Amino acid sequence: MGVVSAAADAIVAVFSLTIVVAAPLLDAQSVLPHTLYPAPLLELKRWYAAEFGDYLVAQSPGFFRGLVCLELAFQWPLAVATLYGILTRRRWAATTSLMAGVGTLTSMSAILGEMLGSGKSTPKLLQMYVPYAVFAVIAILRGLCSCSGRTTAGSSLGPSARKKRV
16 A cells, blocks of 8 residues: 555645646736736747647636636645645645645536537647546545544544543
């Protein structure tokens, strides 16, 4: 089980890192003024949208801007916390991993539903988004399956360190 757990940690850490970097630098361009970003970042976003045919990034429909706001306010801080927790081997990383996975899967369900339902997606575009849905499932499973027998879920204290009720 240790190999599977280490692999899940590595996958969640890599995808969390991509969210930590991409959310404020690229995704936020859909909702924040373009004057906040240097020209190379604006050009990188334009190139990505053209290269992968990402019509959601290029057109920024309302629901997509809403998901980006959710990502910046909720998922980005969770990705930072999850990455830190995994790298420093904190027990609470299971909780942040679970929360990040659920948030990402919710967003990916809406995005993939739009892409597949509209018929506008290309295989190349789906190859960019589907891995995030897979990451979300792995993050959820990591959060659910990493409970230790020594402590209760959500507690970083061992059984002997907790106060006893009288």
